[in-house]
Amino acid sequence: MPRNRSIIMLSVGHACVDIYQGAVASLVPFFVAERAYSYAAVSGIVLAASVLSSVAQPVFGLLTDRWAMPWILPVSTxxxxxGIALSGLSGSYPLTLVFVAVSGVGVAAYHPESARVARLVSEGSHTAMGWxxxxxxxGFAAAPLMVTAVVASGGLxxxxxxxxxxxxxxxxxxxALRALRRKTALDGSGTTAAVGTDDKASFLKLSLAVVFRSVVFVGLSTFIxxxxxxxxxxxxxxxxAALFVLYMGGALGSVLGGSLANRWDRVTVARWSYLLTIPAVAGTVFVPGPAFYVFVALTSAGLYIPFSLQVTLGQDYLPTRVGTAGGITLGLTVSIGGLVTPLIGTVADATSLRIALTPLILMPALSWLLFRTLPEPTAPKPMAAARAKSSTAGAPVTR
Structure with a gap:
């Protein structure tokens, strides 16, 4: 199977699993309407999906670094x-939390291994990782349309x-997994080669930038x-419509980020993106009327231009632990923001949503500051590194 076709298949699978991250926020208005949940209560639902996912993703990343587990992609999907399918069946709030948490674990299991597989298939291409x-x-963009089409017509x-x-x-x-198995059997590139030295300090700074991005994205997606x-x-x-624009703008941002990184380095592209996102979030919070949707779209694009770049940056900062790096940068970027949503919901119940969302303007500024301190790493493409390692092992020793 050609590389582009494999990436497309993996991208479609990625869409199918991330529908369920977007579905949590998409179900919020229906939980409020049918069950009269408060802002704090619906924030707890988002938190349930996030807590286990945030804890589980690094664990699955560690497992992926030790063993290749491509079979986990369909199972976790x-x-x-x-979990999401069962969340609307019971009026019990605790059971709803359990079902949403189960969905979060499935999403958590998916991302580290999918990032590893996509890196192998893409052969280190920023554009392919962007796709x-x-x-x-x-998947995020389809979630509000899917949930509305199903739930608005017949309820939860x-x-x-x-x-x-x-x-x-x-x-x-x-x-795609069968094609990858055949390909790796032929060229011996079944795992990413542990080439290079881990830059843990840079990876920590990157992870903090990812966390700040996550807070603003999940906060907006929950209450937008x-x-x-x-x-x-x-x-x-x-x-x-607002939730669809927030998610759909990310598709444009991801493709644009991969293209821009082919012209400038990834750190520069991400840094400028976060800087331009600051006024976009401010406009989303303060500008009323139809222009509100314009600022939502700009915010979405600004937050997603660095998205795939952060994944490959993390893997290059931790070349010996690409599964862990992928689990944190690809999965944690969405899940950890849910840990802050109960605070946003509590403030909104006590004051207003506008006041509660205002601090989100600071988040991209903090990411921008962190990216100003990051170096642009250089690393061999995964397939090339694996082939080089294989060739070296088979070459005669010369003195």
Missing amino acids: VLGGL FSVGGNL RLSPLLVLPALAGGLLCLP SLYARQRTGGGTAAGT
Whole structure:
């Protein structure tokens, strides 16, 4: 299977699993409408999806560094969908938390191994990794449309239908995995070669930048549907449109980020992106009316231009632990922001959503400051490094 086709298949699988990260925020207005949950209560649901996911992703990353586990991609995709599908069936708040947490574990298991596989298939190409990331963006963007189409017509009792993308995604990633298995059997590049020295200090700074990005993205995605109604005077459609724009803008940002990184280095592209995101978030919080959607789109693009670049940067900073690096930069970037959403929800209940969302303007500024201190690493492409290692092992020793 050609590289581009394999990346497309993996990207589609990425879309199918990230639908369920977007589905959590998409279900928030329906939980409020049908179950009269407060801002703090719906923040707890987002937290449930985030806590286990945040803890589990580094664990799965460590496992991926030790053993290749491509089989976990279809299994984790189905698990992510099953949790969301069951979350609407019970009126019990604790059970809802459990089901959403199960979905979070499925998503957590998916990302480290998918980042490792995508790095092998892409052979280190920033553009190919950008397209892989686009799948996740499209999954996020599809989530509000899918949830609204299913739940708005028949209520939360129809939530079991939401498992269908997970079943499709689990099946779609199988051809790419079979092709990768055949390819690695031929060239001996089944794992990323442990070439280079880990730069733990730079990886820590990168991870902090990822955390700050996560806080603003998850904070907005959790409350943007409710906030859009206030800022535009619209109803459910206005909220769904805002969430769709927030997620869809990420698809453009990811492709643009990979292209820009081919012209300038990744650190420079990410640094400028975060700098331009500061006024975009401010406009999202303070500008009313139709212009609100413009600033949501700019915020989304600004937050996602660095997205795939952060994944490859992390893997280059930790060349001997690419699974761990992928789990943190690709998965933690979404999940850890949920740890802050209960605080945002509590402040919103006590004051207003506008006041609660205002501190998010600071987050991209902190990411920008951190990227000003990061170096641009250089690392061999994974396949090339593996082949070089194989060739060296088979060459005669000369003196």
